[in-house]
Amino acid sequence: MVDCVAVVPSITVEMKACGVLFLQSSTHMSTEIENLWFRPFRQIGEIQVIHVDLTPHEAREQYALEWLDKEELARWQRYLYDRPRREFILCRAVLRYSLCRRLGCENKQLSIVAADHGKPYALVNSQLVPISFNVSHSGYHGLIAFTQGHQRLGVDVEARSRRRDFDGIAEMVFGPNERAEIASENGLAKAHLFFRFWTLKEALVKALGTGLSIDLTAFEIPPDIRHGAGKSTFQFPGLDRTLWELQDLSTNGYAAAIAAEIPHLS
Numbered sequence: 403m404v405d406c407v408a409v410v411p412s413i414t415v416e417m418k419a420c421g422v423l424f425l426q427s428s429t430h431m432s433t434e435i436e437n438l439w440f441r442p443f444r445q446i447g448e449i450q451v452i453h454v455d456l457t458p459h460e461a462r463e464q465y466a467l468e469w470l471d472k473e474e475l476a477r478w479q480r481y482l483y484d485r486p487r488r489e490f491i492l493c494r495a496v497l498r499y500s501l502c503r504r505l506g507c508e509n510k511q512l513s514i515v516a517a518d519h520g521k522p523y524a525l526v527n528s529q530l531v532p533i534s535f536n537v538s539h540s541g542y543h544g545l546i547a548f549t550q551g552h553q554r555l556g557v558d559v560e561a562r563s564r565r566r567d568f569d570g571i572a573e574m575v576f577g578p579n580e581r582a583e584i585a586s587e588n589g590l591a592k593a594h595l596f597f598r599f600w601t602l603k604e605a606l607v608k609a610l611g612t613g614l615s616i617d618l619t620a621f622e623i624p625p626d627i628r629h630g631a632g633k634s635t636f637q638f639p640g641l642d643r644t645l646w647e648l649q650d651l652s653t654n655g656y657a658a659a660i661a662a663e664i665p666h667l668s
Contacts, residue, residue, distance in 0.1 A: 438462055440496045443545065444651060449555060449662055451651070454496050454544030456489055463488055466495035469509060489539045497537060497546055504548065505531055519613030536608055543656050554663040556608025558601040561656050564589070568596045575603070577622035597657035599623060602648060605661040606636060609646060624648070635664070 439462050443453040470478065474494055481487040494514075501524050502509055513525040524531050534555055535548045541561030549555060572581045580599055587595050602623045607616060620639065627634035633649040644663060651658035 438465070439492060440544075440546075444660075446649060446660065446662070448553075449547055449549045449660070451545055451547045451557065451660065452496070452500065454493050454539070454546060456492055456539060456542045456544050458484075458488060463491055466491040469495040469498045471513070474514075489544065493537055493539050493544045493546065496544075497535065500546065500548060501533065501535070504533060504550075517611065519611055519615065521608070521611040521613075538604075538608075538658075540656065543658075545651070545658055547660055549662070553665060554609050554611060555661065556605045556610070557651075557658070557660045558604040558608060559651075559656055559658040560597045560601050560604075562593050562597050564593045566593075566596075568592055572596065575600070575618040577619055579625075580622050580628065583628065594657070598650065598652055598659075599628065601652070601657045601659040602627060602650065602661075605659040606638075606646060606648060609661040609663065610638065610641075636661070 439455040439459070440452050441455075442450065444451040467475070467478070470491065478487055478491055481490065497514070498509055498512060501507075501512055501514075505512070505524070505526055507526045511526050513528070514522050515525060516522050522535070522537070524533060524535070532551050533548065534551065534553050535546060536555050536557045537546050538544065538557050538559045540559050543559050543561060545557050545559045547555055547557040569581075569585055572584050576584065576599060584592060584596050584599065603618060606621075606623075607613075607618070610616065616638075622628075624634040624636055627648060627650060631650075633647065636646045636648050637643065638646075646661050647664055648661045649659065651660055
């Protein structure tokens with residue numbers, strides 16, 4: 403598969419990233435973007451997850467803008483605050499670069515559009531392409547998951563904070579067993595458990611792709627993964643018979659999880 407070439411005005415960009423000074427034409431952006439602000443994070447079967455560094459960095463943000471199309475630039479301009487503007491452009495530039503690499507297309511051929519409930523998908527020359535992806539960002543961390551084909555998947559990352567009403571929020575988003583387990587903890591342990599449960603549940607909802615139309619309190623994360631297992635399988639109650647593989651991706655720095663549809667065996 404060929405590399406992506408970003409088709410943008412030919413300008414010279416100077417930046418310092420990862421301790422290296424780059425002086426380059428923007429028509430060669432694909433040569434250096436991998437060295438700037440993302441790294442491989444986890445390989446799960448055919449699914450690849452990459453980590454995007456979202457720390458403030460003016461040169462990276464200016465560089466990332468060169469990857470966005472007109473609609474994405476307009477969206478970026480509508481953000482009122484620096485943090486969401488930064489999260490959007492740094493993740494979107496990496497998403498575009500990665501999709502171009504995987505699909506063998508030019509950046510100008512690629513469109514990223516949203517389904518009815520907001521889940522994004524990719525078009526090349528206005529045609530649907532066989533690749534699935536999902537994006538999440540929180541604080542200084544972004545995660546993007548990719549897989550070939552049309553397998554549904556969802557990824558979520560959350561920067562942990564201790565200054566929240568965990569029990570109050572739990573009443574709105576968790577089932578009775580999940581709420582009881584969160585209520586039984588205190589301090590840092592409560593925060594870690596809350597965000598672990600939240601990312602696992604959010605990954606499932608994002609993979610399903612129905613947005614907020616599903617009642618989060620109507621289903622619970624499987625007991626084995628709630629009690630420390632690294633992965634589990636799940637089926638939404640009252641929906642179809644689709645099975646989902648659920649995996650905890652949390653690190654010391656943040657909570658994270660991924661959910662992926664288990665293909666039916668023919």
